[in-house]
Amino acid sequence: MTKLQYPFDEKAVRALKAGEAVSISGRIYTGRDKLHKFFADGGKLPVDFKDGALYHCGPVVVKTNDGYKVMAAGPTTSVRENPYEPDFIAKTGVRIIIGKGGMDSNTLAAMEKHGCVYVQAVGGAAALSAASVEKVAGVSLLDEFGAAEAVWHFDVKDFRGVVAMDAGGNSLFASVAEASREKLAKLIA
Amino acid sequence: MATKKKNDVVEKLAELIRETSSSLPDDVECAIKAALRKEDKGSSAAVVLKTILDNVKLARSASTPLCQDTGTLTFFIDSKLRAKLKPADIKKAVALATKNGWLRKNTIDSVTGRSYDDNCADSAPVVHYIEREPGEDGMVTLIMKGGGSENMSRQYSLPDSELGAGRDLEGVRKCILDAVCKAQGYGCAPGVLGVCIGGDRATGYETAKLQLLRSLDDKNPDKKLAALERNVLSDANSLGIGPMGLGGKTTLLGVKIAARTRVPASFFVTIAYMCWALRRRSLTLKVS
Numbered sequence: 001m002t003k004l005q006y007p008f009d010e011k012a013v014r015a016l017k018a019g020e021a022v023s024i025s026g027r028i029y030t031g032r033d034k035l036h037k038f039f040a041d042g043g044k045l046p047v048d049f050k051d052g053a054l055y056h057c058g059p060v061v062v063k064t065n066d067g068y069k070v071m072a073a074g075p076t077t078s079v080r081e082n083p084y085e086p087d088f089i090a091k092t093g094v095r096i097i098i099g100k101g102g103m104d105s106n107t108l109a110a111m112e113k114h115g116c117v118y119v120q121a122v123g124g125a126a127a128l129s130a131a132s133v134e135k136v137a138g139v140s141l142l143d144e145f146g147a148a149e150a151v152w153h154f155d156v157k158d159f160r161g162v163v164a165m166d167a168g169g170n171s172l173f174a175s176v177a178e179a180s181r182e183k184l185a186k187l188i189a
Numbered sequence: 190m191a192t193k194k195k196n197d198v199v200e201k202l203a204e205l206i207r208e209t210s211s212s213l214p215d216d217v218e219c220a221i222k223a224a225l226r227k228e229d230k231g232s233s234a235a236v237v238l239k240t241i242l243d244n245v246k247l248a249r250s251a252s253t254p255l256c257q258d259t260g261t262l263t264f265f266i267d268s269k270l271r272a273k274l275k276p277a278d279i280k281k282a283v284a285l286a287t288k289n290g291w292l293r294k295n296t297i298d299s300v301t302g303r304s305y306d307d308n309c310a311d312s313a314p315v316v317h318y319i320e321r322e323p324g325e326d327g328m329v330t331l332i333m334k335g336g337g338s339e340n341m342s343r344q345y346s347l348p349d350s351e352l353g354a355g356r357d358l359e360g361v362r363k364c365i366l367d368a369v370c371k372a373q374g375y376g377c378a379p380g381v382l383g384v385c386i387g388g389d390r391a392t393g394y395e396t397a398k399l400q401l402l403r404s405l406d407d408k409n410p411d412k413k414l415a416a417l418e419r420n421v422l423s424d425a426n427s428l429g430i431g432p433m434g435l436g437g438k439t440t441l442l443g444v445k446i447a448a449r450t451r452v453p454a455s456f457f458v459t460i461a462y463m464c465w466a467l468r469r470r471s472l473t474l475k476v477s
Binding site: 019021058059060062071072073074077100101102120122123124125126127128130131160162164172173175176177179180181183184187188 | 236248335363428
């Protein structure tokens with residue numbers, strides 16, 4: 001298990017290989033459909049993603065007396081952000097994108113060019129992901145986007161995932177999908 | 190007295206929802222543990238399965254949802270309990286469970302886009318009254334199925350020239366494997382398939398979903414279907430899709446197949462794809 005600590009160093013990120021298990025600690029920010037559309041339409045990002053991590057996640061967060069508590073925070077499907085992500089990567093300098101299901105070849109190319117990786121969090125493992133959030137340090141665009149779409153500032157410890165798309169142009173999803181289709185063709189021939 | 194009794198039923202149903210949402214059934218957890226033993230140490234597949242098992246343990250001890258998508262709630266209720274379990278009681282239980290954080294606010298009006306924050310509407314939750322064995326006790330079964338897996342469910346109409354699938358069990362096998370390949374990891378693999386051969390489109394999906402209630406280690410009494418279940422499971426796991434689509438030996442945890450009669454003109458094969466978080470629980474209630 002490779003440990004990664006915010007801020008994420010470009011060289012260390014580029015050294016990660018598809019298939020490698022990672023443990024992420026430090027600051028990560030959530031952002032999904034509304035944030036990507038907002039940014040593409042010229043909106044100003046509320047936080048600095050440079051050398052940071054973007055988590056495709058719509059968490060369940062409850063307000064407590066001394067702040068916020070995360071109840072469930074599993075990943076959402078990333079493909080919906082395909083149209084926006086290459087530009088987001090190029091303009092922000094984000095190093096890690098966390099989600100589920102993987103992203104397209106344009107995003108993979110942007111990752112290779114700018115030094116970024118895609119980490120697959122385990123779909124459904126919402127209790128565990130929530131438990132790795134040590135603190136909700138803040139939230140942006142809460143009123144504008146609503147709780148599920150807002151940019152939550154999570155300080156995480158040992159947030160686990162698997163590098164599924166690396167900065168060398170390798171996508172675990174693409175190779176697995178291709179191999180499975182070839183195998184299927186044989187099975188139903 | 191009557192009011193007290195009614196509340197009792199609401200509380201029992203709310204407890205059923207809590208347990209279903211937070212505690213994975215034993216047979217499914219055992220199947221995931223067995224799958225982990227088969228995967229190579231240190232592989233992505235092993236890491237994912239270990240993470241899933243850690244999550245299962247944590248959710249159960251903390252009584253929090255296993256997955257933030259608490260899904261469509263479908264109740265199958267013994268028709269003998271029709272008089273005892275009113276739709277209003279079921280809704281009260283769902284609202285209570287939502288308030289307690291066991292369910293996400295997960296019910297959206299398809300026309301206006303507004304959220305029903307207590308998860309109760311004319312068509313939610315889904316309630317089916319079904320005929321079961323006669324007796325003094327009646328069974329209530331709840332299944333919670335999330336959107337990611339539901340999006341991967343599929344229905345085929347045979348013959349299918351693209352797959353070279355005809356109107357026989359070999360054609361059925363081809364459809365099921367195609368559905369598994371198309372789903373890749375998107376439905377949160379390793380999944381469980383409920384399959385219906387035949388029926389019309391609506392009963393096909395209903396019967397397919399009902400198969401998800403069967404224990405993973407049961408045996409199909411129909412020898413031909415039992416053999417098909419075994420073969421499809423083995424073939425699907427040879428596709429190499431693996432947990433969450435990252436590669437590996439475990440693409441499916443189980444395949445459960447049933448058949449319905451059909452009209453001569455139609456031959457449907459319906460596949461209900463369920464994620465690893467196969468949340469289903471039953472509760473037994475006295476009829477009287």
